Amino acid sequence: MTQAEQTFQALRIFFTGVGGQGTLLATRLVGEAALEEGLPVAMSEIHGMAQRGGVVESSVVVGNVCSPTIADGEADIVLAFEPLEAARALPKCHSKTLVISSTVPVVPFTVATGQAEYPAIEDLLGAVRSRVASVIEVDTAALARDAGSERAANLVMLGVLAGTGRLPVSMKSWQEALRRILPERVQEVNRRAFQTGYTLGREL
Amino acid sequence: MHELLMPGNGRRRLLLGNEAIVRGAVEGNVRFVAAYPGTPSSEIIDRFSQLALEAGIYAEYSVNEKVSMEVACAAAVSGVRSLCSMKHVGLNVAADAFMTLAYVGVKAGMVIVVADDPFLHSSQNEQDNRYYAKMAGVPMLEPSTPEEARAMTTEALDLSEEYGIPCILRTTTRVNHCRGPVTFGDLPSKAPAAVFKKDPFNLVVVPMVGRKLRLALLDKLKKLQDASEHSSLNFTEGSGKWGVVTSGASYLFVKDSVRDLELEGRVKVLKLGFTFPYPKAVIRDFMSDLEKVLVVEELDPFLEEAVRITAQEAGLPVLVAGKGDDLVPRAFELDAVKVKKAMSSFFQVDYEPPEVFTAPQLPSRPPNLCPGCPHRATYYSVKKVFGDEAVYPTDIGCYTLGVLPPLRMADFLICMGSGVSTAGGFSKVLDQPVVAFIGDSTFFHSGITGLINGISHDHRFLLVVLDNGTTAMTGHQPHPGIELTPEGKIEPKVSLEKVIAGCGVKHAATVNPLQVKKTQDVLQELRRTMKEPGVSVLISKSPCPLYENRLLGKRRKVVFEVDESSCDLCKRCLEDLGCPAFSWSTSAAGDTCIRINEALCSGCSVCAQICKSIRPKKIGEGKGGNE
Numbered sequence: 001m002t003q004a005e006q007t008f009q010a011l012r013i014f015f016t017g018v019g020g021q022g023t024l025l026a027t028r029l030v031g032e033a034a035l036e037e038g039l040p041v042a043m044s045e046i047h048g049m050a051q052r053g054g055v056v057e058s059s060v061v062v063g064n065v066c067s068p069t070i071a072d073g074e075a076d077i078v079l080a081f082e083p084l085e086a087a088r089a090l091p092k093c094h095s096k097t098l099v100i101s102s103t104v105p106v107v108p109f110t111v112a113t114g115q116a117e118y119p120a121i122e123d124l125l126g127a128v129r130s131r132v133a134s135v136i137e138v139d140t141a142a143l144a145r146d147a148g149s150e151r152a153a154n155l156v157m158l159g160v161l162a163g164t165g166r167l168p169v170s171m172k173s174w175q176e177a178l179r180r181i182l183p184e185r186v187q188e189v190n191r192r193a194f195q196t197g198y199t200l201g202r203e204l
Numbered sequence: 205m206h207e208l209l210m211p212g213n214g215r216r217r218l219l220l221g222n223e224a225i226v227r228g229a230v231e232g233n234v235r236f237v238a239a240y241p242g243t244p245s246s247e248i249i250d251r252f253s254q255l256a257l258e259a260g261i262y263a264e265y266s267v268n269e270k271v272s273m274e275v276a277c278a279a280a281v282s283g284v285r286s287l288c289s290m291k292h293v294g295l296n297v298a299a300d301a302f303m304t305l306a307y308v309g310v311k312a313g314m315v316i317v318v319a320d321d322p323f324l325h326s327s328q329n330e331q332d333n334r335y336y337a338k339m340a341g342v343p344m345l346e347p348s349t350p351e352e353a354r355a356m357t358t359e360a361l362d363l364s365e366e367y368g369i370p371c372i373l374r375t376t377t378r379v380n381h382c383r384g385p386v387t388f389g390d391l392p393s394k395a396p397a398a399v400f401k402k403d404p405f406n407l408v409v410v411p412m413v414g415r416k417l418r419l420a421l422l423d424k425l426k427k428l429q430d431a432s433e434h435s436s437l438n439f440t441e442g443s444g445k446w447g448v449v450t451s452g453a454s455y456l457f458v459k460d461s462v463r464d465l466e467l468e469g470r471v472k473v474l475k476l477g478f479t480f481p482y483p484k485a486v487i488r489d490f491m492s493d494l495e496k497v498l499v500v501e502e503l504d505p506f507l508e509e510a511v512r513i514t515a516q517e518a519g520l521p522v523l524v525a526g527k528g529d530d531l532v533p534r535a536f537e538l539d540a541v542k543v544k545k546a547m548s549s550f551f552q553v554d555y556e557p558p559e560v561f562t563a564p565q566l567p568s569r570p571p572n573l574c575p576g577c578p579h580r581a582t583y584y585s586v587k588k589v590f591g592d593e594a595v596y597p598t599d600i601g602c603y604t605l606g607v608l609p610p611l612r613m614a615d616f617l618i619c620m621g622s623g624v625s626t627a628g629g630f631s632k633v634l635d636q637p638v639v640a641f642i643g644d645s646t647f648f649h650s651g652i653t654g655l656i657n658g659i660s661h662d663h664r665f666l667l668v669v670l671d672n673g674t675t676a677m678t679g680h681q682p683h684p685g686i687e688l689t690p691e692g693k694i695e696p697k698v699s700l701e702k703v704i705a706g707c708g709v710k711h712a713a714t715v716n717p718l719q720v721k722k723t724q725d726v727l728q729e730l731r732r733t734m735k736e737p738g739v740s741v742l743i744s745k746s747p748c749p750l751y752e753n754r755l756l757g758k759r760r761k762v763v764f765e766v767d768e769s770s771c772d773l774c775k776r777c778l779e780d781l782g783c784p785a786f787s788w789s790t791s792a793a794g795d796t797c798i799r800i801n802e803a804l805c806s807g808c809s810v811c812a813q814i815c816k817s818i819r820p821k822k823i824g825e826g827k828g829g830n831e
């Protein structure tokens with residue numbers, strides 16, 4: 001057991017992304033892996049606008065805590081599937097938060113029409129970095145492509161989270177959760193994507 | 205086998221609150237389910253309709269919430285356990301049935317699941333539906349977690365059957381859409397036979413029967429009061445001179461607050477699961493040796509009033525608080541930090557709320573009609589013909605997103621069906637053209653009566669029915685007029701055209717909005733008919749592409765592209781149509797240009813009909829597909 005595991009009390013993970021990025025599936029997999037590991041877990045999702053390009057937010061709370069939602073200033077980890085949304089989630093963070101963010105932008109319509117400008121990625125993640133303990137940047141598109149499909153970017157992100165070891169969940173439990181929840185035809189590519197992310201998370 | 209039908213044997217699964225309700229209902233031998241979908245309740249009827257056949261359950265997507273309650277109560281009156289579910293405002297629609305069903309009661313258990321939506325995540329208001337239980341005089345249970353949702357659904361069925369009255373299971377978004385571990389209980393073995401015993405002097409509510417039933421209801425309430433007093437769903441935790449009374453998701457925030465504020469041994473908590481009739485004696489005993497009590501609940505001071513009344517009646521000197529500045533906010537959802545703030549302020553203990561960083565100024569990301577959505581095409585053409593001066597009452601569905609720029613095609617909305625009726629009112633007082641929008645599912649839900657009203661009173665407006673062949677907003681559920689089903693194309697059971705003609709509409713036409721010129725021609729014609737009083741109707745018919753592609757596995761054959769050499773940057777495509785596949789971009793040479801994102805374009809061709817610089821482009825086999 002590592003030190004982190006011995007002192008593990010509770011972990012609040014906030015997920016944010018854009019409709020269509022598979023954030024809810026990733027959220028579910030974290031919950032399933034935690035349950036597999038025998039940890040107390042609660043999750044919360046906001047459905048509704050996911051298909052129509054809006055922001056999708058969800059949360060997983062593991063350990064000795066009851067509230068299924070995460071208030072401002074309470075997230076221990078933020079998993080941002082899009083860099084603009086990483087910056088938007090800053091109010092969820094505290095100074096010790098670990099932010100794992102994709103560096104691949106999904107341009108909102110307000111930007112596409114010229115009503116607003118998409119900030120530089122460095123500025124977005126810089127604003128986050130100046131406030132929180134650490135930011136892991138993930139080029140999800142490249143890594144997912146290497147793994148076999150850009151659509152598996154969500155599993156790369158999940159792999160990075162698993163690789164950091166912040167959540168006391170064994171590889172066996174992660175594997176079991178993937179096996180049970182992912183549809184058969186995407187198992188292989190998603191496992192590869194998870195492994196790619198895991199290796200990255202481990203190295204950091 | 206459907207996951208929710210697996211045998212018990214201590215099986216534990218992570219379930220959505222809504223799935224836990226389904227599991228609890230199956231364990232409680234529910235055999236009849238009816239609902240109109242509405243966030244955050246929709247997954248209940250969606251799961252039931254998936255497993256109905258296998259489980260021997262009848263499940264229907266009813267035409268609206270009132271109808272769902274009526275069909276479900278008929279089953280329960282005939283000895284078959286039933287369930288209907290709805291979002292909070294759905295109970296407004298069903299209220300007429302609900303209030304008197306409380307009088308007539310049921311023979312077998314009947315649960316009415318009502319899902320409130322604090323913070324209006326996907327609703328038009330945040331009304332507190334617990335008052336409905338009190339107004340009607342029916343029992344109400346309030347779960348905090350998916351596990352409790354499963355258990356309380358079964359318990360609600362038993363309670364309902366024992367006292368012969370429907371029982372409300374009141375949830376909030378954070379219960380419906382929370383996922384947590386749920387332990388499966390045992391499944392029942394067989395369905396009871398349905399029997400209807402004629403008993404008109406208890407089942408037909410004429411005044412003399414109603415008077416008798418009114419007294420019987422009051423009597424039932426007394427017995428239910430007793431049930432609540434002895435229910436294990438109401439329990440106390442901890443000890444101390446101070447108290448907190450709470451229920452639902454708020455209980456979870458309270459638990460975290462007691463721990464984090466180190467209030468163990470100083471604060472005891474009364475968690476109420478059976479919240480109407482609220483357990484007066486339990487509350488009184490809880491408070492009897494307390495100095496002060498804080499009531500922590502979302503929305504209105506429902507429990508707070510109960511606690512204050514109880515304290516007053518019992519003559520207890522306890523200080524009661526709840527809603528108020530520095531205490532529990534009345535609007536929107538609670539969270540652990542808000543509850544800690546309220547508890548620390550009320551009990552005067554130290555608490556340093558977390559520092560909250562402000563996000564930098566960022567471009568917003570509002571939800572939008574999908575690329576290729578036929579609603580956008582309809583709005584585009586209507587605006588071309590009627591312009592900005594017309595008044596556009598609208599309704600509830602994906603198309604409500606037409607309120608956003610650049611379309612801005614929504615002027616008034618209060619509830620399901622209001623688009624049609626308010627159009628009539630506007631037309632009587634305003635000297636402007638009035639064009640109302642309503643979706644096909646919403647039209648069946650509550651648009652028909654408004655249309656009949658408009659016709660019978662010579663209201664002068666154009667009604668545009670946005671017929672995309674599904675209930676798209678809540679997840680593509682069916683409605684009476686659908687043609688496209690998972691089993692293939694069918695003749696619609698109820699034809700929209702025939703209903704509209706049957707209501708007495710004289711000028712009606714059907715168009716495919718993806719054919720822009722034709723649509724505008726027909727709109728011009730209909731505009732001319734509006735010189736005479738009366739309602740004209742345009743059925744703007746084209747399937748929701750998201751739904752169609754999923755059902756038919758359709759793949760795109762073409763996408764569209766902008767020919768940069770002839771594009772004069774007029775921006776009409778962006779500013780008039782506003783398809784999200786377009787973007788303002790920079791060309792290789794560094795010039796400003798307009799591009800179409802190939803991955804987003806659905807190939808609907810509408811933009812190409814309004815601009816000559818936009819052209820089709822074949823896409824390679826196997827690529828594309830609108831997944």
Ligand code: SF4
Nearest residue numbers: 573574577602676748
């Ligand atoms: S889901 Fe269908 S109806 Fe709704 S916005 Fe998308 S395309 Fe339009």
Ligand code: SF4
Nearest residue numbers: 783805806808809811
């Ligand atoms: S064809 Fe034009 S309007 Fe239709 S989805 Fe593609 S870019 Fe949008």
